[in-house]
Amino acid sequence: MSSETPNERVARWYLVHTRPARERVAQENLERQGYGVYYPRLLHPVRARGRWVERVVSLFPRYVFLHLEVGRQVLSPAQSTVGVTTLVRFGFDYAVVPHSVIENLRARADPATGLHRLDRQRNLLAHGAKVRIVAGAFGGLEGVFQQQSGDGRVIVLLKLLGQGTPVSVPGGFVMPNSAYVADLSVAAPM
Numbered sequence: 606m607s608s609e610t611p612n613e614r615v616a617r618w619y620l621v622h623t624r625p626a627r628e629r630v631a632q633e634n635l636e637r638q639g640y641g642v643y644y645p646r647l648l649h650p651v652r653a654r655g656r657w658v659e660r661v662v663s664l665f666p667r668y669v670f671l672h673l674e675v676g677r678q679v680l681s682p683a684q685s686t687v688g689v690t691t692l693v694r695f696g697f698d699y700a701v702v703p704h705s706v707i708e709n710l711r712a713r714a715d716p717a718t719g720l721h722r723l724d725r726q727r728n729l730l731a732h733g734a735k736v737r738i739v740a741g742a743f744g745g746l747e748g749v750f751q752q753q754s755g756d757g758r759v760i761v762l763l764k765l766l767g768q769g770t771p772v773s774v775p776g777g778f779v780m781p782n783s784a785y786v787a788d789l790s791v792a793a794p795m
Contacts, residue, residue: 610665615675618702620668620693628663631688638682641672645710647721650777652739656776664721670702736761737782738774747782
C-alpha cells in the first residue's frame with residue numbers, strides 16, 4: 606500500500622522489459638500515451654566488411670525506463686503497450702529505479718547526441734583480462750592482456766608454440782573474451 610495521498614504527485618522511474626529488439630517501438634508507443642521514457646543507447650564498435658564502424662545499440666538490451674507521475678498517470682496502460690513485454694516487478698511491487706541512476710546515466714551520455722560511448726581500453730583491459738584479437742596477423746587468437754604500450758598499442762600474452770609469448774597489437778584489435786579459459790600463467794618478460 607502506498608503512503609501517498611491521492612492529490613499528491615510523486616514522479617518515479619520504472620523499469621520496462623521490452624520485446625526483443627523493440628526498445629524503440631516501446632519508447633515511441635509509451636511516449637504517444639504521454640509517458641516520459643528514457644532509452645539509453647550506445648555507440649558500439651563492430652567490424653563490418655574488414656573495417657571498424659560504430660553502430661547504435663541499446664545500452665541495456667530489452668530495457669527502457671518509464672517516468673510516471675503517481676497521482677496523475679497509471680501504469681496499467683503501459684503494461685499492454687506495443688513493444689512492451691512487461692513492467693519489471695519484485696514480487697507484487699514494481700521495480701522503482703532511483704532518480705540518481707537516471708541522472709548518472711544521462712550525465713555520462715554525450716550531451717550533443719545523447720549516446721553513450723565506452724572507452725574500450727579503460728573498461729576492458731586490466732592486467733590479466735581475457736581477450737580475443739579480432740583483426741590483424743593474430744586475428745582470431747585468444748590471450749591475456751598484459752599492459753598498454755603507448756601509441757594506441759597493447760601487449761597481449763598469447764600461447765604460441767606451447768609457451769606464453771607477448772605480442773604488441775593495436776588496441777582497437779583487442780576485445781574482451783570472458784568465455785576464454787586457458788593456462789597462460791607464464792609471466793611475460795619485461
